[in-house]
Amino acid sequence: MFDSLSDRLQGIVSELRGHGRLSDEDIDRAMREIRLALLEADVNFKVVRDFIAHVKERAKGAEVMESLTPAQQVVKVVHDELAALMGSSDSRLAFASKPPTIILMAGLQGSGKTTACAKLATFLKKDGKQPVLIAADVYRPAAIDQLVTLAGRVEVPVYAPGADVDPVRIARDGVRFAADRGDVAIIDTAGRLHIDEELMGELVRIRDAVKPHNVLLVVDAMTGQDAVNAADEFRQQVELDGVILTKLDGDARGGAALSVRAVTGKPIKFVSNGEKLADFEYFHPDRMASRILGMGDVLTLIEKAEATVDAKQAAAMEEKLRKASFTLDDMLDQLKQVRKMGPLSGILGMLPGVPGMKGLKDAQIDEKQLDRVEALILSMTPEERRHPEIIDGSRRQRIARGSGMKVQDVNGLLKQHREMQKLMKQLSSGRMPKLGFPGMGG
């Protein structure tokens, strides 16, 4: 029911591994999967459409096509684009040169405004500011009591003249109150539907009365497709400066973050992610992108591979592959490249789908086996490594003795090398079955 994108792309990736290079059709298939993943993460379908169109262009570009790991590269492009889209502008608050800095909080009912007010106050207090809370939600029963109680817990002043006072007046007087008692005024407003003209009009009047330095829209991370409608309406009517994403401690993918960012053009500044008042922090676009895509370590793996695989060596290897001149030296190189990335079992664990893959799950990835292959090849003369066909019986005995192993082990290695060479030939002719790493059991 809840497959991650990584799991789903695994199917495509494993097929792609066969032909190495991506065709336009492969990219289209991958894009379809990514589209579904984004929709399941609640990104608005129009936003998805635009996003996919944009990413497709990049995915068909050289950076992916010429990559060593094209399939993973597609995912990386998607991830990077997501992160860039969500975090391209500054997420800090605007502070007034002449205090108090005024922050107006707005949002639908139940998005978590009152709690977010208290959490923001806690956050700012820790930062050395002196926040003051203003209770302008006169509609929800006991909303004022709630803010007053929370202000007590945060230990900040609160302005709460009561539910029978006009909210515009509460805001205006509250800012004056805040100027005497602190340096940041946080105004809590009633939750309202974006299509409620009367209440939206009231919000505009509050804004005009206090001229806030920051108007923040509070959005529930679990919001579905409708997030765009609400956010767009708030943007048009009160001109937002940023967004606070709440309830991120749940398991919602949080696609609303992308939707809201796309329609408002305003940054997500904070996330609220826990029951405690201190569970509030700056927004991290990277983490959000991974969360929306439902993937964990794939990127770490790609970055590792990018950092460790020497591009020149890779190019030389490709040349050899094409000529089908795959020597034992090349095998040794390949082995070293793989090992540079870290313990094999760790690398395999990072691959999407692999931990649960049939067969491989039980196969013991024996690091020692890699040591043995390395020892065997290192016990050969350069001539033998280049031309394995000259390795006769007595040479085999010498290599076995030199590496501390048996003649059968030498035979096994040579056989494996011959098979790999065969694979290389098939590869250069365009058809290649799965290529295993040498020395991998199972």
Place this chain on the structure above:
Amino acid sequence: MEWYEVFRGIEGEVPAAVVEEEKAERAGLLGRLRRNLGKASGALRGALTTIVLGAAGEDVWEQVEEALIAADVGVDATLEIVDRLEVRAASRGLRTQEDLIAELATAVADELRVDDPDARRIDVTAHPAIILVVGVNGTGKTTTIGKLAWRLTQMGRRPLMVAADTFRAAAAEQLTEWAGRVGCDIVRQASGGDPAAVVYDGLAAAASRGADVVIIDTAGRLHTQVNLMKELEKVRRVIERQVPGAPHETLLVLDATTGQNGLRQAHEFQRAVQVSGVVLTKLDGTAKGGIVVAIHKDLGIPVKLIGVGEQLDDLRPFDPDEFTRALFAVDG
């Protein structure tokens, strides 16, 4: 469905005038729902016109797909519904745009139907009948309880509210205000107490105060918070021990703006406290609440009530055809 049909245990007690009033009320509501929900359906009509004109093809079904996705129906349920609709459209030779949209509405409504009409009703046959109300933060549990209690008093019952949300600041005050508006009793304790203890007191008070329905408000909690879900399980166990056969209803309050995570919420609450029905709130906005399709389909939990506004009478019985006709702006 009308209100006088909603409660199991209050049959035949409603005068004809009330029935008439209900019908008028519903007509007004349908209009309102349609105005809001139908806004996004314009594009769909355009798409379906193309089908009818014969320039059909994959594109058009893709747009039907998008209409469903836009309603938060979710990818899996959407694909299934579209598949079925394609077959139906072909076999019945549907020609007009109206036919197709009506068929779409029916296909979605089919996903929300129950075999046994009682499965959609709220069981208040027991005296006292215990209704446990649960959900994540901010879905409108307290408001729903206010409206439900008001409706029960209108129908001659004596509800008692139990404020077992001892976590959120001023939650008990909020419920107390509702109790005042409705004119019913409430049991509460100081904030920060053990919700199971409040529930225990509430159930004991029901007998002494002559209440015949007990509605229990619980703190909003994310379904991923293990300790809070355990706390809720404990509340249910306390109820079970104290009143055999209770709770008679466990209602999950779900915000219509919720996306695909709603299915997870329902799943986890179902596992913890065996949900008997969903109350879909905030349908007076532009959100469509399509996730209830997946919740009904995958977990078999029916929608029982919908919330369409902030007034006392803005809680309504759920009817799948009414709901989907409003969703896709079908006339009649």
